[in-house]
Amino acid sequence: MSAVMAMDRLDAARVASVLARVVENRPRVQCLTNTVAQNITANMLLAFGAIPSMAIHVDEVAAMAEGAGAILINIGTINAESELAIPKLLEVARERGKPLVFDPVFVELSPLRQHIAREVLRLPNLVVRGNATEMTALAFDLASAEGVTRVTTGKVDRIESGAASFSVAHGHPLMTKVTGVGCAAGALIAACCAVEKDPAIAAAAALTAYGIAGEIAAERSRGPGSFAVELVDALAGIDEATLAQRMAG
Numbered sequence: 001m002s003a004v005m006a007m008d009r010l011d012a013a014r015v016a017s018v019l020a021r022v023v024e025n026r027p028r029v030q031c032l033t034n035t036v037a038q039n040i041t042a043n044m045l046l047a048f049g050a051i052p053s054m055a056i057h058v059d060e061v062a063a064m065a066e067g068a069g070a071i072l073i074n075i076g077t078i079n080a081e082s083e084l085a086i087p088k089l090l091e092v093a094r095e096r097g098k099p100l101v102f103d104p105v106f107v108e109l110s111p112l113r114q115h116i117a118r119e120v121l122r123l124p125n126l127v128v129r130g131n132a133t134e135m136t137a138l139a140f141d142l143a144s145a146e147g148v149t150r151v152t153t154g155k156v157d158r159i160e161s162g163a164a165s166f167s168v169a170h171g172h173p174l175m176t177k178v179t180g181v182g183c184a185a186g187a188l189i190a191a192c193c194a195v196e197k198d199p200a201i202a203a204a205a206a207l208t209a210y211g212i213a214g215e216i217a218a219e220r221s222r223g224p225g226s227f228a229v230e231l232v233d234a235l236a237g238i239d240e241a242t243l244a245q246r247m248a249g
């Protein structure tokens, strides 16, 4: 038997169904994210039909998270105050059973980030979204995390949970030339987790839409600057017909 698990792909109707629920329910995603990616993350959530809230104060993040549909924690520019806000968000997620997506930006580079990641990974049923370097650095800890969904992005995105695994082969290399595009992916996954109870399906739907938006944006842009703008427009314009056409290839 092969040691490599077969990976599924969602069909266009399944992706469209998740996206439609985001547009219908307009989930708010409470994002504790890095200062570089705040703006692109908020704009990407709006283009997707969700509502961004980017609160960071340690004394209000819990209140902000309580009414949210999902929570994002991204440690890209972690500082002394945002480090203290993380346990507050974990507590809300644990007590309310709220979906939480964790982005371990640059976890391979600092012991502080490794320490924080280990604390976050104690939360059951977490979704972790990182690039291959970050996910490899966390491989040992991820292997023992309870109910975790692992989302490794790159040329082909890989989504693995206990029950299912999906691959998404959409996107464009220009997505690596605009800062915050990976961080915003985590927020889109969180928005889908707010409306879809299976986190692997939620992540696959979000990344399929985002990758196809990246392909469309690349066709319309002249370089990384115009690509960033076109990516927001393309994501806002994704519909089932576009998904079906792009996924047929």
Ligand SMILES: Nc1ncnc2c1ncn2[C@@H]1O[C@H](COP(=O)(O)OP(=O)(O)O)[C@@H](O)[C@H]1O
Pocket: 130, 131, 132, 152, 153, 154, 155, 156, 157, 170, 171, 172, 173, 175, 176, 180, 181, 182, 183, 185, 207, 210, 211
């Ligand atoms: N070479 C590539 N070709 C197509 N899409 C890519 C490529 N690299 C990354 N992407 C897409 O860019 C987004 C961000 O992924 P990634 O670059 O891995 O994150 P990060 O910015 O955190 O390193 C994902 O949606 C992923 O599918």
Ligand SMILES: Cc1ncsc1CCOP(=O)(O)O
Pocket: 034, 036, 037, 076, 077, 105, 178, 179, 180, 181, 182, 183, 184
């Ligand atoms: C450049 C940088 N430095 C700290 S966070 C950050 C943004 C990283 O964004 P992404 O992982 O989406 O490229």
Ligand SMILES: [Mg+2]
Pocket: 105, 131, 182, 183
């Ligand atoms: Mg990143």
